[in-house]
Amino acid sequence: KVVKHLSLSLFGSSFLGSEDHAGFLYIRSTLQSLQGLPLPNQPYLFGLLAHRAEVAWAKAFPLRLMLRLGAEYRFYPCPLYSVRFRKPLFGEIGHTIMRLLVDFRNYRYSLPMVPGLTVDLEAQRTCIKIPTTGYNELMTALNKSNEHVLAIGACFNETADSHLICVQGDDGQYQTQAISIHSQPRKVTGSCFFIFSSALKASAGYLAKSSIVEDGLMVQITVETMAELRRALRDMKDYTVTCGRLDQSDSQELVCVQWVEEKCTVNKGVISPIDGKSMESISSMKMFQKSEYKENGKIIRWTEVFFLQRGEHPKGGASDSAEHNRLTERIARTFCLALCPHLKLLKEDGMAKLGLRVAFDSQEV
Numbered sequence: 001k002v003v004k005h006l007s008l009s010l011f012g013s014s015f016l017g018s019e020d021h022a023g024f025l026y027i028r029s030t031l032q033s034l035q036g037l038p039l040p041n042q043p044y045l046f047g048l049l050a051h052r053a054e055v056a057w058a059k060a061f062p063l064r065l066m067l068r069l070g071a072e073y074r075f076y077p078c079p080l081y082s083v084r085f086r087k088p089l090f091g092e093i094g095h096t097i098m099r100l101l102v103d104f105r106n107y108r109y110s111l112p113m114v115p116g117l118t119v120d121l122e123a124q125r126t127c128i129k130i131p132t133t134g135y136n137e138l139m140t141a142l143n144k145s146n147e148h149v150l151a152i153g154a155c156f157n158e159t160a161d162s163h164l165i166c167v168q169g170d171d172g173q174y175q176t177q178a179i180s181i182h183s184q185p186r187k188v189t190g191s192c193f194f195i196f197s198s199a200l201k202a203s204a205g206y207l208a209k210s211s212i213v214e215d216g217l218m219v220q221i222t223v224e225t226m227a228e229l230r231r232a233l234r235d236m237k238d239y240t241v242t243c244g245r246l247d248q249s250d251s252q253e254l255v256c257v258q259w260v261e262e263k264c265t266v267n268k269g270v271i272s273p274i275d276g277k278s279m280e281s282i283s284s285m286k287m288f289q290k291s292e293y294k295e296n297g298k299i300i301r302w303t304e305v306f307f308l309q310r311g312e313h314p315k316g317g318a319s320d321s322a323e324h325n326r327l328t329e330r331i332a333r334t335f336c337l338a339l340c341p342h343l344k345l346l347k348e349d350g351m352a353k354l355g356l357r358v359a360f361d362s363q364e365v
Contacts, residue, residue, distance in 0.1 A: 002286045002303075003045060006062040010055070016084055022052040027066055030158050031181065032080050042269030049082035054090050060102040060110050063156060063192050064215060065089070067165045071179045077156055077163060094172040097195075097213050101151050111153040111193060112141035116262045118157040119191035119217060121164070126210065126217060126255045128154075128194055131262030135236060142233060148226070150196040154216075157190030164191050166215040174214050191217045198226035208243040210255055219243065219255050232257070267306075273355040283307050293336045298343035300354075302332040308357070324360075331358055 003009060003026045010023040024047035048069060050058045057065045068089045070078035093104050102110045116131035117138075130138060141152055157163060162180035169175060180186050193216035200206060200220040209220040221229070221241060232239035236259055244252030270279040284306045292301045305328055335356050339346065346354070 002288060004286075005045065006066065008050065008055075008058045008062065009047075016049070018085055020052050020088075021084065022050050022055050022058075024048060025050045025058050025062055025065060027078060027080075029080060030156065031076060032078075034080075037080075042271070043267065046080045047082070048078065048080075049084065051086065051088040053088035056093060056104055057090050059107055060104060061098060061153070061192075063153070064166055066156070067163055067179065067192070067215070068167065071165050071167065071177065076179055076181050090168050092172060094168070094174075096174050097216070097218075101195075111151060112137070112144070113153040113155070114138050114141065115155065117152065117154050118159070119154045119194055120157065120160060121189040121191055121212075121217070122187065124253050126253070128255070128257045129260045130257065132236065132259050133262055138233060142230060148198045148223075150226070150230070151193065153193045154191055157188075160188040160190035162186045162189045164189060164212065164215040166192075176212050176214055191215065193217070194219065196221055196226065196229060198223045205246055206244065207246060207252070208241050208255070210241075210243040210253060217255075229257070272357075273351075273353045274357055279306055282309075287332075293340050295340040296344040298347055300336045300339055300343055302336060305332075327360065328358075331356070 001009070005026065005028040007026050008023060009026070011021070013019055015021040015023065026045040026047055028045055048066070050065070054065055066078045070076055072089055073079045073083070093099065098104075098111070114130060114134040114137045116134055118129050120127040120129065138152070142150065145151070161184045162178050165177050165179055167175045167177050178186070178189055191212075195213070195216065195218045197218065197220050200209060200222050202222050202224075206220075208222070208225065211218050211220075219241060225241060229239050229241070238259060239257045241255040241257075242252055243255060267279045267282055267284060271277070272279055284304050286304055287302050292299050294300075339354070346352075
């Protein structure tokens with residue numbers, strides 16, 4: 001199994017000395033200090049021990065659990081260590097806005113995510129920032145959503161100095177709190193999700209209404225505003241919703257939806273084994289290949305494909321061509337088979353990670 005940021009690995013009934021230990025929630029370090037830690041080469045993840053009572057949140061909305069751990073252990077955004085035999089941070093699901101957005105029973109549907117999407121909460125102004133690279137994911141969420149509700153999960157906001165979190169009390173009720181970077185004033189607060197609902201009646205006397213719900217943002221708008229918002233999103237245009245009473249312009253707030261050119265952070269710290277070239281900002285695809293090649297007690301496995309810029313072709317553009325995918329697979333298979341007789345020698349020489357760079361287009365390889 002290939003694990004990634006905010007994915008979950010579950011183990012048997014008893015793990016690390018307790019039946020309450022369910023498995024690991026994997027996270028990527030962001031603002032935490034790594035000084036003094038013995039670290040492997042990139043890419044790597046940290047595993048946080050999840051309590052069995054927290055599994056529903058780890059599956060359905062892992063960002064909520066990650067930030068709640070940060071609040072519990074006073075690390076922003078979360079600790080990089082685990083505490084065994086601790087009490088669970090969440091209990092029965094109970095009454096939460098997420099019940100409307102997530103199938104907690106069978107997990108057939110959940111809150112859609114757009115990679116790189118963040119929410120900035122500031123005084124009198126909220127900004128939902130959507131990376132242009134996430135257009136296809138946003139359209140998928142838009143097409144699948146109810147016409148009256150648009151709900152999308154956000155990523156951890158690394159540019160904010162604080163973040164909304166959701167705390168479940170002993171009575172099972174959910175409360176909104178915030179955690180922040182130590183000794184820094186709170187100017188921009190991140191949010192874990194946003195919901196636009198067209199339940200607002202034009203006769204209510206409001207242009208729109210915004211509020212904080214648990215660890216996210218709720219914006220109530222009219223049916224007409226929802227139609228305009230959806231049209232703007234499809235056209236990849238910015239859109240601003242003015243919230244507040246019609247007759248109180250001095251206390252109105254703005255909710256801005258902006259398309260931004262995301263500073264790509266994929267494959268941060270990854271180095272090519274061929275020539276030491278940085279692979280940062282170059283898109284890649286993990287290979288879930290069932291077959292592996294063995295010889296002399298060693299195994300070689302094809303694990304990832306990086307899409308490099310060549311000439312005037314779009315940077316890092318992964319090809320959707322089935323023919324290219326089949327060609328890539330055949331090349332990788334031939335490469336692995338050719339190396340099989342030499343695996344033991346390569347391993348003894350410390351060459352455990354190998355790369356093959358191939359240039360091809362419609363006419364040549």
